[in-house]
Amino acid sequence: MLMLIDAASLWYRAYYGLPSSIKAPDGRRAGAVRGFFDGLAVLARRFSPTGMVCCLEGNWRPEWRVELMPGYKAERAQPDGSEDTPEGLDDQVAAIEALLPALGIATATHPSYEADDVIATLASRTAEPVLVVTGDRDLFQLVDDERDRKVVYLARGISKAELFDGEAVATKFGVGPNHYVDFAVLRGDPSDGLPGVKGIGAKTAVTLVNTYGGIAGLKAAAAEEGSDLPERQRKSILETTDYLDRAVTVSTAVTDVDVPVVDGALPHSPADPAKVEALSAEWGVASALARFNEAITTPKA
CATH class of the missing domain: 1.10.150.20 (5' to 3' exonuclease, C-terminal subdomain)
Structure with a gap:
């Protein structure tokens, strides 16, 4: 089973779900980094995926969508067009995006599309069961019982994530x-x-x-x-x-984004141990990374 993760949904929930008192050795906020990998560990233990791809926001507000709907996500846009992000999150996102490939976890992105589009594209390419992890309701459109596509919805937090199949979507919203x-x-x-x-x-x-x-x-x-x-x-x-x-x-999520073929197989060991060690020390997240590594490498019963 392939787990496709809306990475921004996960790190935003980690940022707001953990206290600001969690700091890196240099004093920067580090809760989002710790919480992100602890969240991945929780998801891996609960759902036992055989593959995992963290999909990144190549363009959070694509120009082609804004041309169609000028007000698209406008409330979250700063005057320069960038996304309004909370204090201390940008540095943590950079750390997460550096740690993922160093750990051997696949990532996927495209500069002209949102993570939703990349997720939809990767889901359309595979015949294996797919779990989409997100806090974005828009991705309920990808649920498909016949093709075994489900959504793990993070609205109530990572530990209380809800699993949605077609029936659950219809029950909650009244439409399939x-x-x-x-x-x-x-x-x-x-x-x-x-x-x-x-x-x-x-x-x-x-x-x-x-x-x-x-x-x-x-x-x-x-x-x-x-x-x-x-x-x-x-x-x-x-x-x-x-x-x-x-x-x-x-x-409507785009299903034919030109992203390279991604090998989402879970790693047996870090791809770049030295980089993992350096970033782990810089951010003080050794315990969280150890828990994540244990979650993805421990054989499932």
Whole structure:
């Protein structure tokens, strides 16, 4: 089973989940580094993957998405276009990104795409079971029972991560994974800058998606004279057709990103022991790295 990890989701939760008093020997905050690898260890012990790829945010706000939706993730953007990150996180992210290849853990990224797109691409390339680890609801669109694709959702923290298959997605949101994007676009998603459709909240979005088979069917119903679609909703859909088309494209994870073939096999030993030792000492995370190494190398019963 291949575990595809939205690395940013993991290190953000580690950053906020551990106290700021956790410091490196030089006084810098180190909780995100420690928590990231302890989190990976927890996930490895719980789910016993045979492969692992940490997918990195090559471009957190791709220009092609912004061109389609100027407000896309705008609330998180600084004046220079970079992402607004909390104090002390950037240095820790650099340490994590250096430690992963030194440990022999595969990474994947692309400069024009988000980690979600890289995850979707890698999932589309393999026939083996896939677990997607993320705190991003958008990736519920990748859940596929027939192909054995599940999501490990981190909203409640790493230790309380929830496993979602198709039934679990439908139970939580009222729509199946194949219509999660339709639901989110209709309802709106402030964190991504998607305004939604006026007068359509979550409950109405569920009803419309399930009745008309998603946005494509809903648009067809709205364009049809004499449709049974309520007039107020019909008017709202007709007025927002352009938004719906653009938002669906923006919200759909790309499955054909040009990323190299990645060998996600778990390592038996670090790829660069000297670098691991140096970074471990610099950040004071030897214990966390030892726990992670034990989790991925201990034979499973």
